[in-house]
Amino acid sequence: MEVSRGLKGVTAVKTSISDIDGEEGALQYRTTGLAECMKHSFEKVSHYIWENEWREQKISFEENRFLSNSVKTMIQTLAADQSLIATIRSAVSMVDISVDEWPVSRKTAERLTAVMPSIVACAYRAKQDKLFVEPRTDLGHVENFLYMINGQMPSEEQTAALESYMIATMEHGLNASTFTSRVVISTQSDAYSAAAAAIGALKGPLHGGAPTGVMAYLDKVNKSSVATVIDEKLQNGEKIMGFGHRVYNTTDPRATALKEQLLQISPRPAWVDRAVMIEEETVEHLNQRKPGRKLYANVEFYAAALMKAIGIPAELFTPIFCCSRMVGWTAHMMEQSRNNVIFRPNAKYVGDQ
């Protein structure tokens, strides 16, 4: 019996939600390339990913932003002694507790996606002893999110940059957290349980938790050099965060798109050019140290840099990723539940006979 560790190279589902060309470095949502998708609003691309139809549909997004008083109180209580991401993961399972539907509906996908920024903003502000800023219904999804985080209107540049990031990270095939969500749904469980489990999978440093490690890497290199830091990390068996990918054997197209956005920020912060140099040197050095592995920047390197450049604190990087990826998770939950087979692979016994 062949065992594929980490299911490397195994095709486990058929999907019409997105397609990745790992050799060419291309990503499309349904039949539309990433660059074209990034020209539209978060709401419009979400609708496209869920329904395969281009239509501006904002109203129910706005209605779905609100948190009940009891959920706000629970988030504020949890935030007092839990990490931000643990609070968010727990909070997702507390909204709309009684929903237990099958198959997963578009209505639930929209509720989960629209409410996530409110959960994140509530938890983030509670950790700073600040009161929750109620969502506004006259603002777009991303603009409202920044407004709830900071309690003031964001600049157009900030909103546009974050919207680009959030669209670029909405969906990415059968990555670990999306796979998690499909496994949970495959037992005919509910979307809230699947979303909480997916957040648990996303937060790990090998997946959506990587941007924190990217910031630490940049700091370390700035005090020393790329070669020294990489050699030290490889000797300790550590990975360089923001580099390497299971599917891409070239630069991640989202990294390229976010780098473009980063270079458009005006005025450009002094550290940005240095970060670009570090990315290039890292690729060169990693490929010298690990020849043939084809290690390039992944989305997380430029996600971290772009969010830093628009003034987003590092502790929000992974929570914001949860907000954008909720679109992909829920699209996969719908797809799985409409044509379900429970996931149950084999394990090869290698213990004592």
Ligand SMILES: CC(=O)SCCNC(=O)CCNC(=O)[C@H](O)C(C)(C)COP(=O)(O)OP(=O)(O)OC[C@H]1O[C@@H](n2cnc3c(N)ncnc32)[C@H](O)[C@@H]1OP(=O)(O)O
């Ligand atoms: C949104 C996202 O999830 S994007 C990914 C975010 N994660 C990161 O940035 C963490 C750093 N990167 C990694 O850990 C990996 O590249 C992953 C988890 C993304 C992919 O892992 P896998 O597909 O299992 O690749 P695997 O770990 O087997 O790597 C193949 C080889 O390249 C090396 N390698 C891969 N990534 C890195 C890296 N970032 N730094 C150093 N070496 C690396 C491995 O050590 C391995 O070398 P070996 O053949 O000598 O053993």
Ligand SMILES: O=C([O-])CC(=O)C(=O)O
């Ligand atoms: O596809 C993956 O394995 C990880 C990734 O880039 C993502 O989830 O966006």
